[in-house]
Amino acid sequence: MTEETRTITSFADLSLAPEIARAIDEVGYETPSPIQAQSIPPLLAGRDLLGQAQTGTGKTAAFALPLLSRLDLSAKYPQVLVLTPTRELALQVAEAVQAYARHLKGFNVLPVYGGQNMGQQLRQLQRGAHVVVGTPGRIQDHLRRGTLKLDRLSCVVVDEADEMLKMGFIDDVEAILQHTPQERQTALFSATMPAGVLRVARRYLRDPVEVRIKSKTSTVSTIKQRYWMVKGLAKLDALTRILEAEEIDAMLIFVRTKIATVELAEKLEARGFSSAALNGDMTQGLREKAVERLKNGSLDIVVATDVAARGLDVQRVSHVVNYDIPYDTESYVHRIGRTGRAGREGTAILFVAPRERRMLSAIEQATRQKIAPMNLPTRKDITERRVGLFKEQIQNAMQGEDLSFFEELVDRCEQEYEVEPRRIAAAMAYLLQQDRPLMPEEKTFVEPTPASRQRSSGAQRSTGDEGLRRYRVEVGKVHGVVPGHLVGAIANEANISNRDIGQIKIFHDFSLVDLPGDMPEAKFRHLQQVWVCGQHLQLSLDTGADSSPRQGKPPKRRPAGKPGGYKGNPVKKHPAAAKRASKKVHKS
DSSP, X not given: OBOOOOOOOSGGGXXXXXXXXXXXXXXXXXXXXXXXXXXHHHHHTTOOEEEEOOTTSSHHHHHHHHHHHTOOTXXXXXXXXXXXXXXXXXXXXHHHHHHHTTTSTTOOEEEEOTTSOHHHHHHHXXXXXXXXXXXXXXXXXXXXXXXXXXXXXXXXXXXXXHHHHHTTOHHHHHHHHTTSOTTOEEEEEESSOOHHHHHHHHHHXXXXXXXXXXXXXXXXXXXXXXXXXXXXXXXXXXXXXXXXXXXXXXXXXXXXXXXXHHHHHHHHHHTTOOEEEEOTTSOHHHHHHHHHHHHHTSOOEEEEOTTTTXXXXXXXXXXXXXXXXXXXXXXXHHHHTTSSGGGOOXXXXXXXXXXXXXXXXXXXXXXXXXXXXXOOOOHHHHHHHHHHHHHHHHHHHHHHSOOHHHHHHHHHHHHHHTOOHHHHHHHHHXXXXXXXXXXXXXXXXXXXXXXXXXXXXXXXXXXXXXXXXXXXESOOGGGTOOHHHHHHHHHHHSOOOGGGOOOEEEOSSOEEEXXXXXXXXXXXXXXXXXXXXXXXXXXXXXXXXXXXXXXXXXXXXXOTTOTTOOTTOSSOOOHHHHHHHHHHHHHO
């Protein structure tokens, strides 16, 4: 069912615990995103919730803020369990929860994922954790060991449920839910609602409130849209390059929080750009003054939040930069609509972090336009731009100023120092541009390598890519494996980022995977013992025989009916089999 909610314009309308409201105010959030406004009230009331919204819409705060408001801090056992498909997301959620709970005395949150030291996790569990955030594989490891008890859990959150399904973890999620109390509260969030996710929702959610954040937007054809994949260079440095190299009249930069508007504006001012903040904490008079300065040309850059920029109409805004990706597709369209006004052409640039790729896809789908990737301006581009502006200044001075005094000065220098006028002009140019060199320092503008460009675009890498080697694993099509199984197993069990996993080739009874060539021996041995689709990976360096099966004994299959033997589960290890594999490695 879909539940009607009253209009919510600020976090003060949500009846959150005072400590949580204080943290939100300090973080600088101005107004709840749509998923937050619709999810927080029912979760505060103890209702189950089925939420559909894209990545990057603020789902973490949507469940974390109400659930933290309901915690019993005197009870030193897990009260909230958050299941995530990857270790990266588990860490991200745990960090956000810790930030929101900064004023809750004695609060503890524990991220639990494969690849992390088990002893460290055990010690933290013994000390007591109010919120546990983890991947299904490691959560089940603790359940089998008896080191994690979920019998007094008050709420379970399943985040990115459709990704759980794609990676083969949905059976594990169901197995974990069976260890939780019947009367628990359950929240399930997913960008899409495939049949497998709906089946879990129908089975484990009780009369849930359904929240769907729909996108129904389109963009203006006069706006040129581009995105830069954030990697290897700080956002501020990337923004500086763009400001240096682009033909910009005026720019509007969007960030998510009030604090960020002030911080970014100050940093840009320090780098020599005329900029100001625009946020909801400013008086109406100050906001109007900033807009007026932008209109009359005495200000070139405004750093704003969505709320503060509502209704902003300044025709000279040639560029809109989404420094922080928006919460939803409607906000994106409203933001970039501040340029390309009255039939003029405009440029919109979107900064996208690797974990925000799905939000980029949602924006493209909602706007029905592909957004082109952009290469940042190089050191050479910026040098040429600075030189061009400098030459323009020289030309304007020659055409519009009385230079007779300076001409006499040059003549005197020529006679006194016995040098050519060309040398004198070069020295004057050097003195003039000392504070802002025409040629940027090499260390400031590091040229991106072809490999880094390919990684940032999300392209798969072959063994020819720097730092990668090809490995063979003994699981293939006959076992039902798909690339997502291998990525999930390697990323979660070996603590290898999915961005560092290259090309995957799946054959009849084995597969080839490109992995970092500097993988430690301990991690290599650990991956040999990992189970994927009922098979030991038996990881080994590939010899180049791509189409021939491995000689010798066939790999052992997991004994039927043993603990952890869930069908399709890509990352579970049978303890006895792992011990046998370990002995085999030591003998070799």
